[in-house]
Structure formats: C-alpha cells, structure tokens
Amino acid sequence: MHIMIIGAAGMIGRKLAQKIAQTSTLGGQNVRHLTLVDIVEPAPPEGFCGTTSLYAADMSREVSVVELIAVRPDVIFHLASIVSGEAEVDFDKGYRINLGGTQNLLEATRAEAENTPYRPRFIFTSSIAVFGGLMPDVISDDFRLTPQTSYGTQKAICELLLNDYSRKGIIDGIGIRLPTVCIRPGLANMAASSFFSGILREPLAGKEAVLPVDETVRHWHASPRAAVDFLIHAVTLNTALLGTRRNLNMPGLSATVGEQIDALQRIAGPKAVALIKREPNPEIKKIIEGWPQDFDAARAIELGFVGEQSFDEIIQTYIDEEFGGNWPGLG
Amino acid sequence: MHIMIIGAAGMIGRKLAQKIAQTSTLGGQNVRHLTLVDIVEPAPPEGFCGTTSLYAADMSREVSVVELIAVRPDVIFHLASIVSGEAEVDFDKGYRINLGGTQNLLEATRAEAENTPYRPRFIFTSSIAVFGGLMPDVISDDFRLTPQTSYGTQKAICELLLNDYSRKGIIDGIGIRLPTVCIRPGLANMAASSFFSGILREPLAGKEAVLPVDETVRHWHASPRAAVDFLIHAVTLNTALLGTRRNLNMPGLSATVGEQIDALQRIAGPKAVALIKREPNPEIKKIIEGWPQDFDAARAIELGFVGEQSFDEIIQTYIDEEFGGNWPGLG
Numbered sequence: 064m065h066i067m068i069i070g071a072a073g074m075i076g077r078k079l080a081q082k083i084a085q086t087s088t089l090g091g092q093n094v095r096h097l098t099l100v101d102i103v104e105p106a107p108p109e110g111f112c113g114t115t116s117l118y119a120a121d122m123s124r125e126v127s128v129v130e131l132i133a134v135r136p137d138v139i140f141h142l143a144s145i146v147s148g149e150a151e152v153d154f155d156k157g158y159r160i161n162l163g164g165t166q167n168l169l170e171a172t173r174a175e176a177e178n179t180p181y182r183p184r185f186i187f188t189s190s191i192a193v194f195g196g197l198m199p200d201v202i203s204d205d206f207r208l209t210p211q212t213s214y215g216t217q218k219a220i221c222e223l224l225l226n227d228y229s230r231k232g233i234i235d236g237i238g239i240r241l242p243t244v245c246i247r248p249g250l251a252n253m254a255a256s257s258f259f260s261g262i263l264r265e266p267l268a269g270k271e272a273v274l275p276v277d278e279t280v281r282h283w284h285a286s287p288r289a290a291v292d293f294l295i296h297a298v299t300l301n302t303a304l305l306g307t308r309r310n311l312n313m314p315g316l317s318a319t320v321g322e323q324i325d326a327l328q329r330i331a332g333p334k335a336v337a338l339i340k341r342e343p344n345p346e347i348k349k350i351i352e353g354w355p356q357d358f359d360a361a362r363a364i365e366l367g368f369v370g371e372q373s374f375d376e377i378i379q380t381y382i383d384e385e386f387g388g389n390w391p392g393l394g
Numbered sequence: 395m396h397i398m399i400i401g402a403a404g405m406i407g408r409k410l411a412q413k414i415a416q417t418s419t420l421g422g423q424n425v426r427h428l429t430l431v432d433i434v435e436p437a438p439p440e441g442f443c444g445t446t447s448l449y450a451a452d453m454s455r456e457v458s459v460v461e462l463i464a465v466r467p468d469v470i471f472h473l474a475s476i477v478s479g480e481a482e483v484d485f486d487k488g489y490r491i492n493l494g495g496t497q498n499l500l501e502a503t504r505a506e507a508e509n510t511p512y513r514p515r516f517i518f519t520s521s522i523a524v525f526g527g528l529m530p531d532v533i534s535d536d537f538r539l540t541p542q543t544s545y546g547t548q549k550a551i552c553e554l555l556l557n558d559y560s561r562k563g564i565i566d567g568i569g570i571r572l573p574t575v576c577i578r579p580g581l582a583n584m585a586a587s588s589f590f591s592g593i594l595r596e597p598l599a600g601k602e603a604v605l606p607v608d609e610t611v612r613h614w615h616a617s618p619r620a621a622v623d624f625l626i627h628a629v630t631l632n633t634a635l636l637g638t639r640r641n642l643n644m645p646g647l648s649a650t651v652g653e654q655i656d657a658l659q660r661i662a663g664p665k666a667v668a669l670i671k672r673e674p675n676p677e678i679k680k681i682i683e684g685w686p687q688d689f690d691a692a693r694a695i696e697l698g699f700v701g702e703q704s705f706d707e708i709i710q711t712y713i714d715e716e717f718g719g720n721w722p723g724l725g
Contacts, residue, residue, distance in 0.1 A: 154504075154562060173485075196637075196638050196639070205538060206538065207536060207537065207538035207539065208538065208539055208554070209638075209639070210554065210557075210558070211561070211638060213558055213562070216554050216555070216557065216558040219554055220551045220554050220555070223539070223541065223547050223550050223551050223554075224547070224551070226541075226547065227541070227544055227547040230542070231485060231544070306527075307527050307540075307542060308527070308540070
C-alpha cells in the first residue's frame with residue numbers, strides 16, 4: 064500500500080506518519096511506501112520498513128499537485144490547511160490554500176483517472192468550525208453547516224466537494240470533523256483556543272499559564288492520539304456505510320475548563336494548578352462563546368471511532384507521548 | 395440606481411429586466427441604468443426610461459468579470475447558471491460556471507473595493523436542490539444542506555461563500571432559494587422537472603402532454619411572477635434582519651400532481667385535462683422521489699416574501715403573462 068500524507072510536517076501529520084511507520088501496516092496490509100508532503104519538506108519518520116519520499120509543495124500550485132497525484136497513492140490524507148486565525152486575517156491566502164488547494168487535489172485526481180482507472184481513499188480533516196452561531200447545547204449528526212469564520216466556511220465547502228466527488232466516483236472520500244486537539248505539544252500559539260492546551264501543558268512543565276475565560280466554559284476535545292486513531296480508522300472503514308453523507312463528527316470529550324483543572328489536580332497536584340493565572344479576556348471569551356460545546360457523535364461511534372472518556376485520560380496520553388509515560392513532577 | 399442582471403437572457407432574467415424597465419424604479423428609487431449580461435447578448439427590455447448596456451460575457455473568464463464589475467452597479471442580480479441536468483452530465487462545465495463564475499464575481503467585487511469603497515447588494519438565485527436525500531416531509535429553515543447533485547452542491551457552496559463574503563463586508567448578499575418555477579413558458583426541456591410545467595402549459599395550448607409520475611407526487615412550486623417578485627423584494631430588504639444566515643427558503647405552494655390537474659380542470663375544463671397522457675417513467679419517478687416536497691418558509695414570510703396560495707392562481711398568472719389575461723379556450 065502507498066500512503067500519501069499532505070500536511071505531514073504539522074503536529075497531527077507528524078504523529079500520523081510516525082504511527083504508520085512504527086507498524087508499517089494499515090488494516091492488515093503492508094505499507095510499502097510513504098509520501099510525505101508539506102509546504103516545507105517534512106522529516107522522515109523513524110523505524111519505517113518501507114521507502115519514503117519527501118516533498119515540499121504548495122497545494123495552491125496546480126502544477127505541483129498534478130505531479131504529486133501522478134504517483135497514484137492508494138490513500139491520501141489531506142491535512143494541509145491554513146489555521147483559523149490566519150485564514151481570518153489573510154482572506155485571500157485562506158481561500159487559496161484551504162479551498163483552492165483541496166480543489167487542485169480533487170481535480171488532479173479526476174485528471175489522473177482519465178486514462179487508467181484510479182480512485183484513492185481520500186481522508187480529509189475537517190473541523191467543528193463548520194458549526195457556529197445559534198446552536199443547541201448538544202449538536203447532533205443532523206445539524207446544519209453554520210460556519211461563522213472563513214476557515215469554517217472553507218472546511219464546509221471542502222466537505223460538500225468531498226461528497227460530490229465521492230458520489231461521482233472520483234475519490235472514496237471521508238471527512239473527519241476533528242474536535243479541538245488537546246493537549247497540543249510545543250509552544251502556545253495565537254489561536255483563541257490555545258489556552259485549552261496551555262493551562263495543562265505549561266503547568267506540567269512547571270511554567271505559568273494564563274486562563275482567559277471562566278471555569279464554566281465548556282468545549283469539545285480529543286487528544287492528538289485519538290485524532291491520529293480517527294484518521295487511521297478511516298483508512299479501512301467500509302464507506303458504503305456512509306451513504307451520501309461522508310463527513311462525520313468525531314467522538315470527543317465535552318468538558319468544562321473546571322473539569323480540565325480538576326483532572327490536572329488529580330494527576331499533577333495543587334502545585335501545578337497554582338500555576339494557572341486567571342486573566343479574563345473579554346475578546347477571547349466572546350470568540351469561544353460562538354463555538355460548539357458538545358456533540359452526540361452517534362454515527363461515528365457506531366462506525367467504530369473511539370474518543371476519550373475523561374480528561375485524566377487526555378492528560379495521561381500527553382504524559383505518555385511527551386514524557387515517555389513518566390512525568391517527573393514539579394520537584 | 396444602477397442595476398446589473400447576470401443571466402438576463404434566461405426566462406427569469408428577461409422577466410426581471412422587463413419588470414424593472416416597466417416601472418423604472420425599485421423600492422422608491424429611480425433606476426437610471428440597467429446592465430444586462432448573459433453568455434449571449436440579452437435583448438433590451440421595452441419601455442425603460444433609463445439607459446441600458448448589453449453584454450455577452452462568460453462568467454468563468456476572470457478578465458471579463460473584472461471588466462463587468464468595474465462599472466460598479468449598486469445591485470447585482472446573479473442568476474447565471476448551468477442547469478441541473480447539464481451540470482450533472484458536464485461535471486467540469488458545471489463547476490467552472492456555477493462555482494467558478496460566482497467566485498470570479500465575488501473576487502472582482504473584492505478587488506473593485508480596494509481603492510474606493512464599494513459594497514453592492516448581491517442577490518443570488520439558489521435552489522431547493524441544496525436539499526435532497528433523507529428529508530422530513532416539511533423542510534424547516536433550520537434544515538441542513540444535503541445536495542445530491544453537482545448542481546445542488548455548487549449552489550450550496552455559493553450560499554456558503556455568499557455568507558462569508560457578506561460577513562467580511564465585501565458584498566451585501568442575499569441568497570434566494572427558488573422553488574421549482576411553474577408554469578415555465580416556452581418549450582419543454584430535458585429536465586426531470588419539465589413535466590410539472592408541461593402538463594399545464596401544453597394542454598392550455600391544445601397540445602398533448604406526458605405525465606411520467608403518479609398523481610400523488612408532491613412538489614414545491616412558485617410562478618415566474620412570484621420568482622421575479624422575490625428578487626425585487628430582496629433589493630430593498632433590511633439585511634440586518636438576516637443575521638449571519640443570508641440564504642432563505644422562499645415561500646411556495648406545496649401541491650400534488652393531482653391538485654395541479656384539478657386546478658387545470660377548473661380553469662380550462664375536461665378537454666384540457668384529457669390531453670394529459672399517463673406514461674409512467676420509473677427513472678423520472680426515482681429522481682423526483684429525492685426532491686423536497688414541502689417547506690415551512692417562516693423566515694422568508696416574516697421578511698415579507700409572498701408566494702402563491704393555490705394552483706389556480708399559478709395557472710391564472712401564466713394566462714395573464716402569456717395570453718394577456720385572456721385564454722382563448724380549446725375551441
């Protein structure tokens with residue numbers, strides 16, 4: 064099997080490549096070749112038994128995308144995206160990469176099939192940002208697309224394209240609406256959601272973290288490990304079960320900030336919790352209020368996708384992945 | 395006021411231009427200039443007090459669209475579209491015109507505003523084809539986008555773009571989801587919906603018409619006059635009332651084929667009804683089964699859009715517009 068990951072230098076892309084490399088199999092089939100693509104050349108994963116190709120490519124350049132698809136991967140993971148905040152500030156770039164890039168990929172796939180049959184499994188990372196505005200407390204699988212940002216609009220449009228290109232037999236598509244990924248390793252970023260990870264990650268490293276909202280704020284989370292597992296599960300899913308609706312809300316954990324902090328207290332103790340500084344930020348509060356809080360992801364659960372059950376589990380996953388399972392404590 | 399109609403050579407476009415020309419005003423303001431655009435040069439309307447420009451232009455050609463928008467119309471009616479059947483057969487053309495054409499228009503508007511402020515009222519004709527598949531008997535304003543055709547997908551994507559470009563202040567957009575327009579004047583076409591008009595229009599002209607489905611089939615209709623009135627009402631609507639959801643299901647008439655025939659009987663008598671030949675066509679039946687049957691268009695009704703109350707009214711509108719109000723009978 065030949066797997067292509069587009070967006071392989073990103074946090075989820077790296078973890079996905081590493082997970083595939085470790086077993087060198089997917090759904091019982093050997094993975095013989097990995098093609099890793101990003102705007103910068105991705106690093107090769109460790110321990111892979113097959114061969115790896117690494118490419119730096121801009122998805123908004125039609126010619127580059129045609130060349131990429133010419134290698135005819137069996138599975139394409141399309142994770143490449145301008146993040147929400149940047150897509151809002153740079154309107155043009157957001158549409159060029161998030162919509163234009165996806166259109167280029169779909170069109171290159173259509174063109175590739177013109178002479179010799181070709182229909183890859185196409186796994187697209189969408190987002191809960193396709194929802195927003197007036198929403199019920201718990202969002203069902205039947206809720207309408209109501210994006211309130213350019214990023215969410217671009218993801219929603221890609222979902223519609225994925226359905227139509229799948230219906231036409233050009234791709235065998237699955238759209239994975241990821242919850243907010245928590246705990247994100249690495250540095251804090253300028254995203255309004257950054258603090259959901261920051262209030263756990265920074266105290267675990269003995270550093271202060273800022274909490275800009277109330278503890279009652281509720282949000283929808285999944286660990287990086289769960290996100291990677293969703294993507295891998297999508298490779299072997301029987302897509303006939305999806306019918307004409309190929310975009311799925313993933314299972315996640317609905318938790319308040321208070322519940323996050325309680326879990327931190329249980330795992331890392333009061334010293335860690337004391338590192339969280341409350342600095343209310345009305346602007347961030349307002350943005351967060353427009354976000355989904357909870358989902359009933361019945362379809363995905365029935366299809367075998369598995370999320371976390373508690374924030375203790377999410378923190379433990381972070382400790383497993385970033386501290387090798389052994390958190391040193393705060394001295 | 396300067397009004398541009400793109401798609402002005404089509405059936406609705408012609409009637410819209412004619413209606414504006416007749417009064418030469420819109421919402422109490424004088425219409426000084428009409429710019430009429432289509433893939434072929436549209437005919438000028440009769441009786442217009444202002445000046446008219448006529449253009450043949452391909453909306454998928456970026457350069458032509460930039461030139462068009464450079465005349466800075468106050469109101470843009472965007473009606474240009476490849477029809478459902480053609481978009482399904484010619485996948486590439488459907489996306490190029492229905493999606494690419496709309497994107498070119500929106501981007502040209504954004505570019506036009508770069509030096510001098512410009513934000514036109516942008517009225518887009520969407521379609522009930524954005525719905526399909528598993529649907530409730532009556533579709534509410536909150537129902538999700540579930541297109542089952544490339545045409546419906548393209549319209550749904552344009553709706554999302556219209557919302558986002560409006561949110562960003564580039565246009566002041568309104569999407570008008572038209573019911574099936576009935577009675578369409580002129581010749582029958584190859585659309586699966588053609589018979590809804592045909593079984594009334596042909597008998598009124600003393601000709602036979604084929605009915606390919608059962609009389610129990612229910613569908614959602616509006617007359618060409620109602621469709622034109624929806625578009626004109628959208629010119630002066632207070633868009634602040636739309637919030638972040640700028641696409642509206644229009645009011646219509648939910649009627650069965652049997653109810654259409656009953657109305658024909660009342661207005662044109664049994665001789666007309668006898669011209670309807672029942673020739674069941676399982677393929678058309680299957681297509682129609684995937685279409686919406688009824689809507690609760692509460693938002694649009696509250697905003698002052700008015701549809702028809704009976705099929706007698708729809709037939710009478712056809713007689714008014716096509717026979718000058720005086721149907722000669724069947725001799």
